[in-house]
Amino acid sequence: MRRLSTLFLFLLFVSIAKAEDGSQLWLRYQLANEANVSGIECLAAEELKKFHIGKEVKLALNANLPEESYLISDEDGISIQAKDKQGLLYGAYALLRSQYIPSAVHMGQIEKPFFKLRILNHWDNLDGSIERGYAGKSIFWDLDDDQPKAIDSRLITEYARANASIGINGTVLNNVNASPRILSAPYIQKVKEIAAILRPYGIKVYLSINFASSMALGKLKTADPLDKRVQAWWKAKAKEIYSQIPDFGGFLVKANSEGQPGPGDYHRTHAEGANMLADALKPYKGIVMWRCFVYGANHKGEDRVKQAVSEFKPLDGQFRDNVILQTKNGPLDFQPREPYSPVFDQIKQTPNMVELQITQEYLGQSRHLVYLAPMWKEFFQYVSPYSMKGIAGVANIGKDRNWCGHHFSQANWYAYGRLAWNPTLTSTEIANEWLQLTFSKVPGFLDAMTKIMLESREACVDYMMPLGLHHIFKFDHHYGPEPNGFIARYPLEWCPVYYHKANQDSVGFNRSSTGTNATSQYRPEIGKIYDDINTCPENLLLWFHRVPWNYRMKDGSTLWESLQYHYNKGVTWTEDAHNIWHNKMRHYIDQQRWQEVDQRMEHQVQNAREWRDVCLKYFGSFAEKSTTTK
Numbered sequence: 204m205r206r207l208s209t210l211f212l213f214l215l216f217v218s219i220a221k222a223e224d225g226s227q228l229w230l231r232y233q234l235a236n237e238a239n240v241s242g243i244e245c246l247a248a249e250e251l252k253k254f255h256i257g258k259e260v261k262l263a264l265n266a267n268l269p270e271e272s273y274l275i276s277d278e279d280g281i282s283i284q285a286k287d288k289q290g291l292l293y294g295a296y297a298l299l300r301s302q303y304i305p306s307a308v309h310m311g312q313i314e315k316p317f318f319k320l321r322i323l324n325h326w327d328n329l330d331g332s333i334e335r336g337y338a339g340k341s342i343f344w345d346l347d348d349d350q351p352k353a354i355d356s357r358l359i360t361e362y363a364r365a366n367a368s369i370g371i372n373g374t375v376l377n378n379v380n381a382s383p384r385i386l387s388a389p390y391i392q393k394v395k396e397i398a399a400i401l402r403p404y405g406i407k408v409y410l411s412i413n414f415a416s417s418m419a420l421g422k423l424k425t426a427d428p429l430d431k432r433v434q435a436w437w438k439a440k441a442k443e444i445y446s447q448i449p450d451f452g453g454f455l456v457k458a459n460s461e462g463q464p465g466p467g468d469y470h471r472t473h474a475e476g477a478n479m480l481a482d483a484l485k486p487y488k489g490i491v492m493w494r495c496f497v498y499g500a501n502h503k504g505e506d507r508v509k510q511a512v513s514e515f516k517p518l519d520g521q522f523r524d525n526v527i528l529q530t531k532n533g534p535l536d537f538q539p540r541e542p543y544s545p546v547f548d549q550i551k552q553t554p555n556m557v558e559l560q561i562t563q564e565y566l567g568q569s570r571h572l573v574y575l576a577p578m579w580k581e582f583f584q585y586v587s588p589y590s591m592k593g594i595a596g597v598a599n600i601g602k603d604r605n606w607c608g609h610h611f612s613q614a615n616w617y618a619y620g621r622l623a624w625n626p627t628l629t630s631t632e633i634a635n636e637w638l639q640l641t642f643s644k645v646p647g648f649l650d651a652m653t654k655i656m657l658e659s660r661e662a663c664v665d666y667m668m669p670l671g672l673h674h675i676f677k678f679d680h681h682y683g684p685e686p687n688g689f690i691a692r693y694p695l696e697w698c699p700v701y702y703h704k705a706n707q708d709s710v711g712f713n714r715s716s717t718g719t720n721a722t723s724q725y726r727p728e729i730g731k732i733y734d735d736i737n738t739c740p741e742n743l744l745l746w747f748h749r750v751p752w753n754y755r756m757k758d759g760s761t762l763w764e765s766l767q768y769h770y771n772k773g774v775t776w777t778e779d780a781h782n783i784w785h786n787k788m789r790h791y792i793d794q795q796r797w798q799e800v801d802q803r804m805e806h807q808v809q810n811a812r813e814w815r816d817v818c819l820k821y822f823g824s825f826a827e828k829s830t831t832t833k
């Protein structure tokens with residue numbers, strides 16, 4: 204008895220002693236005893252001195268290496284070579300990672316980032332709220348006031364360090380639904396202060412702009428991009444910004460989309476709008492990232508998923524060379540599963556970059572454990588990373604102690620950075636790395652949790668919207684299920700019923716050549732596959748086709764049976780995953796993080812059940828009455 208209680212006390216002590224709050228992310232390095240680092244004095248050297256354990260490390264510049272790359276060798280001690288200090292820093296973080304994961308460094312090989320632009324997009328409002336943010340307030344902004352509050356330099360330094368450790372080299376500091384005030388002098392001053400913190404970490408700052416800023420701030424009566432006064436206003440604004448922040452990256456623009464102003468307000472094209480800004484930024488080597496997420500303006504009434512191609516394809520080739528079109532991975536809006544956006548097939552002469560969503564707007568927010576790398580890798584199976592100039596990820600970062608709300612949502616930030624660096628890494632490799640750095644290397648933990656992470660996205664699709672169903676979320680906050688959410692006063696494109704059109708005969712959106720013909724926007728070899736119900740992947744069936752309830756799936760079940768199977772499978776997965784965490788993972792990690800994850804997983808189970816029950820009741824109300832199921 205006494206021995207047992209001593210053991211209990213010992214275990215308790217160990218777990219309390221190791222309590223962690225997740226604030227260190229994947230950078231939980233033990234302090235080294237002033238490691239032996241020689242060569243260039245830089246941030247890389249400082250990081251290594253603090254955390255590198257083992258042999259001496261030499262840092263050297265080598266002009267022959269590509270920008271941002273590094274070369275680590277182990278002859279006569281370890282050396283890191285790079286063309287620039289940024290490369291040295293990336294090399295230092297790789298070396299530190301290799302203390303936990305030896306395969307993180309390939310000795311003697313030049314490592315260079317795949318995408319030149321590896322950018323985070325913060326949808327942070329100037330009042331500190333974050334659109335689609337689920338981890339507390341903004342780390343950059345506080346009260347939207349004429350005079351912005353002082354920045355928290357300690358927090359922003361930690362943010363910079365975390366990003367540099369995974370190779371992110373740019374950040375857009377404010378929401379694409381942008382307040383014009385971001386371009387006022389006091390805010391530019393704050394941006395300058397933030398840029399000064401991020402610069403040593405190799406991170407450039409960018410801003411989202413409001414297209415009508417010349418009216419709101421400049422007191423002009425117009426924002427017409429062909430108006431000389433408007434052009435002059437933007438040129439002067441660019442000059443002002445660059446006089447404060449010489450390495451400012453450029454602008455991100457949401458125009459004529461969801462109520463935002465844009466060139467369309469003056470019957471000008473997106474190209475005319477983007478070019479006006481591009482001309483203002485050009486003397487300073489700045490770029491414009493112009494979003495293709497537009498619908499409901501010029502092509503009202505057209506199938507929403509077709510509208511971006513309809514809008515931008517005729518403009519291809521008309522953009523200045525410092526404009527990049529930024530397009531969401533799917534043609535609708537960051538659903539748990541979408542086909543890739545056909546913009547990537549149709550825009551051939553204008554540089555493209557993809558916008559991924561790290562924050563889980565439609566994937567359980569910071570309540571659900573859903574690892575997104577498999578979803579992004581699925582996109583890269585169809586759209587070659589070689590066809591893109593850059594990659595953007597809508598951040599899931601806020602002031603919560605653990606940065607992302609759910610400890611496992613940190614994995615999505617990490618995975619985004621790692622894939623931006625090297626899109627050929629597998630989801631398994633990244634999950635494994637992240638788990639080892641963030642939690643534990645013990646195989647019992649690592650194997651079980653890698654499996655759970657890898658399965659989690661498909662499970663989320665199963666319990667939310669299997670077989671190609673989409674946008675059946677509760678209105679506005681996009682958390683729970685609302686398949687019957689048709690409220691006529693909203694734009695049609697926001698109503699779930701518009702997307703599944705369930706009735707007693709069938710369900711699904713006919714986007715084949717007998718319907719809206721969205722399949723024709725894909726390159727022919729893919730369009731053909733999607734167009735034919737027999738070849739269309741079943742996981743996108745109801746996205747592209749209208750299907751009778753008694754349609755025979757490949758496994759012989761009817762559509763209705765299959766739908767029930769998937770919803771149940773998704774729920775069972777959450778129950779099993781939670782049981783594993785609850786019963787088996789506890790002793791591998793610290794109590795605090797175990798408990799916080801446990802509570803969230805319990806909630807995920809409840810929410811998954813709600814999804815299943817609401818959706819099966821609703822779809823069942825048609826399917827079970829259907830003559831086609833009899």
Ligand code: GCV
Nearest residue numbers: 326334335379380457496536
């Ligand atoms: C920033 C969806 C989201 C909006 C978001 C928009 C966009 O509609 O729900 O919150 O606005 O996409 O990407 O611009």
